[in-house]
Structures are given as structure tokens and as C-alpha cells.
Amino acid sequence: MDAFPAFFPLAGRKVVVAGTGEAAEAKARLFDGSPATLVRLEGPDAFLPGAYAGASLAFIAGDELFAQAAAAAARAARVLVNVVDKPALSDFHTPAVIDRGEVVAAVGTAGSAPMLASLLRNAIESRVPEGSGRVAALLRRHQDAVRAAIPDLPLRRSFLRDALSSPAAEAAMAGEVDKADRLFVESLDAFGSGEAPGGRVRFVAGRGPADLITLRAGRVLAETDVLVVPEGVEPGILAMARRDAGRLTEAEATPEALIALVRGGRQVVRLVVAPPSPEDLRALVEAGIEVEVLLAAPGT
Structure with a gap:
């Protein structure tokens, strides 16, 4: 990864666009409808550090001399700078x-x-989908209530994972905000009053090649809470897993350890580079643990 992606909150923030012409207009259009305060600078005003005071980001469009002078002024005000079509002068890329x-x-x-x-x-x-932003807004509105009702992080992830495909999410996607809120609150109340849901163990092929992994296996890797990583796993497959998922070595991933994790609501993925041990599978099944085996794409 040659550049780290990051998202800057815009509510209450100041963004400066310095310069004229289509390139400057294109940068300004990026912030149409955003909650940021957009400040436009032209001519000598763009060379004054004070014009950038309090800004979070500055976008500069112009010839070499204009770009260098404006970028120096923005940096003097401790503002991150993007200079259109001049990566060497930029602190970040759009x-x-x-x-x-x-x-x-x-x-x-x-x-x-x-x-x-x-x-x-x-x-x-x-x-x-166009309505995905409304689903995110639904989760934001109830974020504090979810955290208070489900303090355990893996259980909270389990609830939110199910919420994304729930009737509440469908209502939000369709723009039925009041209905979505009502259904979400009902599902949260039901979750809090019931027993904690169990997790499961999924065995996923880890030898690669990564482009032959099934779509379902890819989704499972992206959702996992705990990842079991033996030696010999294809790096491309490992990269599909959540970066913040817990990791166990093969020696640590005994049936007893996996059973305890699943009963605590964790979603466990065990990458395998050889067929799973029949004894391990039997121990999980006999303990009542839900097991799914996703070893190869169809036809491979």
C-alpha cells in the first residue's frame, strides 16, 4: 500500500479552493451538498497564510508559480495541500x-x-445501492443505543451484521425512515431480551490462488471475528480478511478453543492448506457447533 486512505469529517470544517478555471471548479464541486464551509481564493489572496487559517484541507489549481506560492502559504498555516496535476507538490491525492x-x-x-x-x-x-447512505444513517441514529444495549464488541458486530440484511435496513433503503427506526428498535429490544447468538466455524481454502476463491468465502473472510492462520496460506487470501480480526496459530486453534469462541458469539474462520482433520470436525459437531466448509470454487 503506497498511500494510506483516510476520510476527513466535514461537519464544521473549512475547506479552501485556491485558483480559477475548470480544475478549481471541479475541486469545488466535490463539496456540493457537504456540511463543510468552502472558501474560494483567487489572485494574491491565495498567497496569504492567514487566508487558510483554520482550514482542514486546501486544493490549489494554477500554473507552477501560483501553485508553489499558494501551497507554501497553506502549509505555513499548517493545512494539508493538494495541488491539481502536481503530485510532487501535494500532501495528499484526490x-x-x-x-x-x-x-x-x-x-x-x-x-x-x-x-x-x-x-x-x-x-x-x-x-x-443509492439507498446505502440511508442505511448508514439508520445505524448512526441508533449507534449509542446499540453500544449501551450490547457492550460486548463481537456480539455487537453480530447484531449489526444481521441488521444490514434486516427488514429495518430494507425500509431504510426504500426511504421509509420512520418504519426503519421502529423495526430497528424492535430488533434491538428482541436481541437484548434473548440469549446471545452463537457464532460458527467456517473452514476456508487457504492455499490459493486467491482469484479462485468463491464470493461467499470472500464475504466470510471480510466478516470474521477470529482467523486461524496455518503456515502456507496464500497472502492474497489472507489479505481478504478483516485487518482487525483476532488471529490464532494452528496450534492454538484446538477444538476446545474454537468451541469457547463460538459459544461467546464469535465468527471463526479457519484457513486450511490441507483437508480438515475429521477428529476436529467431529468434536465441533458433537459440541453442537455450526460448521461450514468452503474449500474450493465450483469446478476447481
Whole structure:
């Protein structure tokens, strides 16, 4: 990863666009409808550090001399700078953005190939539903209530994972905000009054190649709470797993350890580079643990 992607909150923030012309207008349009305060600077005003005071980001468009002087002024005010079409002068690069309100996706190429980023954005955009931002807004409205009702993080993830495919999410996707809120509160009340849901153990092929892994196995890796990693796992498959998932070695992943994790509500993925041990599978099944085996793509 040559550049680290990050999202800057815009509510109550100041963003400066310095310069004129289509490039400056394009940067300004990025913030249409955002809660940020947008400040436009032209001519000598762009060379005054005080004009950038309190800003979070500055975008600069212009010729070499204008860009250098404006960038120096913004940095003197301790503001991060993006200079259009001049990566060497920039502190950060502007990605190709997919905007769904509270859901934002971005594709970047570290400033090396913006046209490629735009093409990839178009390919991804069709897969991000228009209503996904409303689902995110639903979760935000109830975030504090969920944290208070479900203090255990893995259990909270389990609830939220189910909530994303629940009737409440469907109502939010359709724009039925009041109905979505009501259904969400009902599901949270039901979750809190019932027993903690159990997790499961999924065995996923880890030898690769990564491009032959099934879509379902890829989703499972992205959702896992605990990952069992033996030696010989294909790095491309390992990269599909959540970065913040807990990790166990094969020696640590005894049937007893996995049973305890699952009964605590954890979703466990055991990557395998050889067929699973029949004894381990039998121990899990006899303990009443839900087991799923996802070892290869169809036809491989």
C-alpha cells in the first residue's frame, strides 16, 4: 500500500479552493451538498497564510508559480495541500469518489493514474445501492443505543451484521425512515431480551490462488471475528480478511478453543492448506457447533 486512505469529517470544517478555471471548479464541486464551509481564493489572496487559517484541507489549481506560492502559504498555516496535476507538490491525492451520503467509497492511485481511478470508480459505483447512505444513517441514529444495549464488541458486530440484511435496513433503503427506526428498535429490544447468538466455524481454502476463491468465502473472510492462520496460506487470501480480526496459530486453534469462541458469539474462520482433520470436525459437531466448509470454487 503506497498511500494510506483516510476520510476527513466535514461537519464544521473549512475547506479552501485556491485558483480559477475548470480544475478549481471541479475541486469545488466535490463539496456540493457537504456540511463543510468552502472558501474560494483567487489572485494574491491565495498567497496569504492567514487566508487558510483554520482550514482542514486546501486544493490549489494554477500554473507552477501560483501553485508553489499558494501551497507554501497553506502549509505555513499548517493545512494539508493538494495541488491539481502536481503530485510532487501535494500532501495528499484526490481519489475518484462514490458519494452515497453517509456511505462514501473512494478509489485512488497515489496520483499516478487518475483516469484509471475514474474507470474503477464507474465499475464499483453500480454495485453501491443509492439507498446505502440511508442505511448508514439508520445505524448512526441508533449507534449509542446499540453500544449501551450490547457492550460486548463481537456480539455487537453480530447484531449489526444481521441488521444490514434486516427488514429495518430494507425500509431504510426504500426511504421509509420512520418504519426503519421502529423495526430497528424492535430488533434491538428482541436481541437484548434473548440469549446471545452463537457464532460458527467456517473452514476456508487457504492455499490459493486467491482469484479462485468463491464470493461467499470472500464475504466470510471480510466478516470474521477470529482467523486461524496455518503456515502456507496464500497472502492474497489472507489479505481478504478483516485487518482487525483476532488471529490464532494452528496450534492454538484446538477444538476446545474454537468451541469457547463460538459459544461467546464469535465468527471463526479457519484457513486450511490441507483437508480438515475429521477428529476436529467431529468434536465441533458433537459440541453442537455450526460448521461450514468452503474449500474450493465450483469446478476447481
